[in-house]
Amino acid sequence: xxxxxxxxxxxxxxGAVGKTSIREQFMGKGFSGSYAKTVGADFASHKVSYxxxxxxxxxxxxxxxxxxxxxxxxxxxxxxxxxxxxDLQDPNTMHNLKTWISDANEFSGGSIGTYIALGNKADLVxxxxxxxxxxxxxxxxxxxxxxxxxxxxxTSALTGLNVPEAxxxxxxxxxxxxxxxxxxxxxxELIKPGAKPxxxxxxxxxxxxxxxxxxxxxxxxxxxxxxxRLDAMETRFNKLAQIVRGLVEKAQ
Ligand code: G3D
Ligand code: MG
Numbered sequence: 001x002x003x004x005x006x007x008x009x010x011x012x013x014x015g016a017v018g019k020t021s022i023r024e025q026f027m028g029k030g031f032s033g034s035y036a037k038t039v040g041a042d043f044a045s046h047k048v049s050y051x052x053x054x055x056x057x058x059x060x061x062x063x064x065x066x067x068x069x070x071x072x073x074x075x076x077x078x079x080x081x082x083x084x085x086x087d088l089q090d091p092n093t094m095h096n097l098k099t100w101i102s103d104a105n106e107f108s109g110g111s112i113g114t115y116i117a118l119g120n121k122a123d124l125v126x127x128x129x130x131x132x133x134x135x136x137x138x139x140x141x142x143x144x145x146x147x148x149x150x151x152x153x154x155t156s157a158l159t160g161l162n163v164p165e166a167x168x169x170x171x172x173x174x175x176x177x178x179x180x181x182x183x184x185x186x187x188x189e190l191i192k193p194g195a196k197p198x199x200x201x202x203x204x205x206x207x208x209x210x211x212x213x214x215x216x217x218x219x220x221x222x223x224x225x226x227x228x229r230l231d232a233m234e235t236r237f238n239k240l241a242q243i244v245r246g247l248v249e250k251a252q
Pocket of ligand 2: 019020021061062
């Protein structure tokens with residue numbers, strides 16, 4: 001049975017990075033219907049279907065920096081997720097995303113829980129100034145600093161590169177948070193908060209320990225996959241690791 005979902009998502013980022021172009025690319029050139037200019041923000045809605053689940057994306061796109069300052073509370077209210085958009089030609093637009101996130105947190109009252117970063121204008125190869133590695137490093141640092149999970153994709157609103165994919169990923173991440181069973185796109189890497197310190201080497205033998213290690217192995221495997229229930233699993237993982245450390249100490 002197919003169900004219908006409605007998600008308000010925000011396009012955040014400095015002027016001219018390509019927010020409006022990305023939205024237009026996603027909605028198709030010919031769209032004309034549900035589009036209206038509101039104070040400070042453009043609003044459009046677009047319906048798509050993934051694995052039998054129908055999603056209406058309510059897409060809010062800033063219309064201009066100045067007007068936006070007046071209207072930002074209304075703009076962020078009820079937002080579930082945000083695309084953090086920057087221009088691969090301009091590192092400043094990437095660094096400024098930190099401010100966009102803190103604004104989003106403050107003005108949405110914490111309702112925005114899913115972020116996908118888009119390095120846009122990937123088609124402009126000659127003038128590119130941010131490498132994939134630099135961007136990944138930047139978001140890794142930001143993930144650790146803010147305790148947020150990111151996905152980073154390179155897009156081009158001009159050629160359409162990764163634009164439908166970015167919305168599909170966003171839709172599916174949001175569905176997954178609602179415990180809807182969806183197939184996540186393959187090959188997507190999550191950028192998660194800080195690497196955990198390595199567990200101590202286990203040197204003692206014990207039947208109990210083997211069983212515990214098997215569980216830890218199982219959980220580690222799941223952790224490396226795409227799973228929004230990361231926090232709960234990490235807590236379980238850490239508890240089990242603590243028990244194993246206790247057993248190792250006893251055996252020594
Ligand atoms: P904004 O909504 O974030 O302010 P826009 O940005 O969507 O208005 O885009 C700003 C300019 O960048 C536009 O050019 C637009 O055509 C261009 N642009 C957006 N995305 C891309 C992209 O992926 N590749 C290339 N090559 N250009 C892009 P103009 O000249 O109209 O100002
Ligand atoms: Mg715009």
